[in-house]
Amino acid sequence: MSFFQDLRDLLTLERVSHVGPHQYEAHSGQHDGHSTSGPVMWARTESSELVNPDGNIFNAEENLIETRVRKELPAYIPEGVRVVELGPGTFTAFNKKTLLIIHALKSTTCTIVDKSHAFLKSIYDSKALLGIENLEQVEDDFFQPSRCYHDNDDEALVTLLGSTLGNMLGPLRDKLPEAALVNALQNVANATRKGWLLVSIDTDQNGERVQAYYKKQEEFQLNIFDRLIAAGLVDKRFKREAIEYDTEWRSSSGQLGHMAVIKRKLKFALAGMEVVLRKGQRLHLKNSFKFKPEFFEKCCNLAGLELVKVWSDDSTTQIWLLKKKPLSAQLIVEQRPRYQPQRELRTALAA
Ligand SMILES: C[S@@+](CC[C@H](N)C(=O)[O-])C[C@H]1O[C@@H](n2cnc3c(N)ncnc32)[C@H](O)[C@@H]1O
Numbered sequence: 001m002s003f004f005q006d007l008r009d010l011l012t013l014e015r016v017s018h019v020g021p022h023q024y025e026a027h028s029g030q031h032d033g034h035s036t037s038g039p040v041m042w043a044r045t046e047s048s049e050l051v052n053p054d055g056n057i058f059n060a061e062e063n064l065i066e067t068r069v070r071k072e073l074p075a076y077i078p079e080g081v082r083v084v085e086l087g088p089g090t091f092t093a094f095n096k097k098t099l100l101i102i103h104a105l106k107s108t109t110c111t112i113v114d115k116s117h118a119f120l121k122s123i124y125d126s127k128a129l130l131g132i133e134n135l136e137q138v139e140d141d142f143f144q145p146s147r148c149y150h151d152n153d154d155e156a157l158v159t160l161l162g163s164t165l166g167n168m169l170g171p172l173r174d175k176l177p178e179a180a181l182v183n184a185l186q187n188v189a190n191a192t193r194k195g196w197l198l199v200s201i202d203t204d205q206n207g208e209r210v211q212a213y214y215k216k217q218e219e220f221q222l223n224i225f226d227r228l229i230a231a232g233l234v235d236k237r238f239k240r241e242a243i244e245y246d247t248e249w250r251s252s253s254g255q256l257g258h259m260a261v262i263k264r265k266l267k268f269a270l271a272g273m274e275v276v277l278r279k280g281q282r283l284h285l286k287n288s289f290k291f292k293p294e295f296f297e298k299c300c301n302l303a304g305l306e307l308v309k310v311w312s313d314d315s316t317t318q319i320w321l322l323k324k325k326p327l328s329a330q331l332i333v334e335q336r337p338r339y340q341p342q343r344e345l346r347t348a349l350a351a
Helices: 003-011 020-024 038-050 057-075 091-104 117-124 178-189 207-215 223-230 293-302 329-335 341-350
Strands: 082-086 109-114 134-139 150-160 192-202 243-250 255-262 266-270 273-277 282-289 305-312 317-324
Touching: 003 020, 003 223, 003 266, 003 273, 003 282, 020 038, 020 223, 020 282, 038 057, 038 091, 038 117, 057 091, 057 192, 057 305, 057 317, 082 091, 091 109, 091 117, 091 150, 109 117, 117 134, 150 178, 178 192, 178 293, 207 243, 207 255, 293 305, 293 317
Parallel strands: 082 109, 082 150, 109 134, 150 192
Antiparallel strands: 192 317, 243 255, 255 282, 266 273, 305 317
16 A cells, blocks of 8 residues: 555554554655654664664674574575565665575575665665675565565575564554464465575563663654655644654553554644544554564464474574475465566666
8 A cells, every 4th residue: 555545544543553664665754854764764773773782673683693593594494595585674684684694595596575665775786795696676565465576386585584573463452463473474474485484573571671662763653754744745734743652562462552642632634634633542553563482383383384493592582484384285376476576676666
């Protein structure tokens, strides 16, 4: 869906938790006199976390990949397989994590899939520098069903790092999100027909710590509203300063909801449509689920993924290697892709 459709659904309370991918997109919006474009905001978050000595998602994952995964992965996966990276993020993240995996497996072919054109471009433009012979880019939403980016019988490795799986869709809830997680795992595993999924998760169940971590990201989490103004989609009555960021932690489900809170009544036109948001209204932007390992393992099984290896250390980050189980003939027919990455790519490059 387009930025406008997704924001309209958020502001009219039609749908929840679905605007995360737009937070990483480039735009000309500003806040307090500086750019709040998605890639700029995310790169700022990443660089401040990388110098933060506390255990956190960025450092912990890089450590695990650098010290363990890249050395041990070749024992499980044959040399030269294609790597399909879902949500590579910044050039820095790709360079420090995915590239180590690509080199460890002596892979020469890689497909990167992201909704953020800016991230794809920054990695694609440096492909000679990265030394990847065959790099394809696809601008797409990989959490959607029936997305396959490597439609042949070769086994390939799908990577989903940065705890991005935790951003799966779903309303605020107190029950464990079993169906949603199984569904998300199946969708991302279907990025290829055969092979493995390497996925990082955050297992932290300490609500105070989890909330404190995200509270530092207010400008990043709210940058979609600056874009709404810059794109002229709302009239002057829409006041950005009437919106603040908050988090909501549900301990029984491990759900961290990213919320935009309306501080005073807002009445404005959204592309000509009158919208009223009352004081205290909470708009659910996105999720960052934190998974308990035993629950995660159960859902992997239900999703048809066999556990091969878990890498963990004293941080709360874990990296799981899962193997796709053979599908029945009927499922293969149903899950064959109807999707043309190359056509999407041309559209994206032309934009
Ligand atoms: C949390 S960041 C992780 C980036 C990087 N993998 C890392 O480890 O730092 C999520 C990445 O996935 C992309 N992304 C998030 N949701 C997406 C979706 N539904 N479809 C496509 N890309 C998505 C974002 O643009 C961003 O590049």
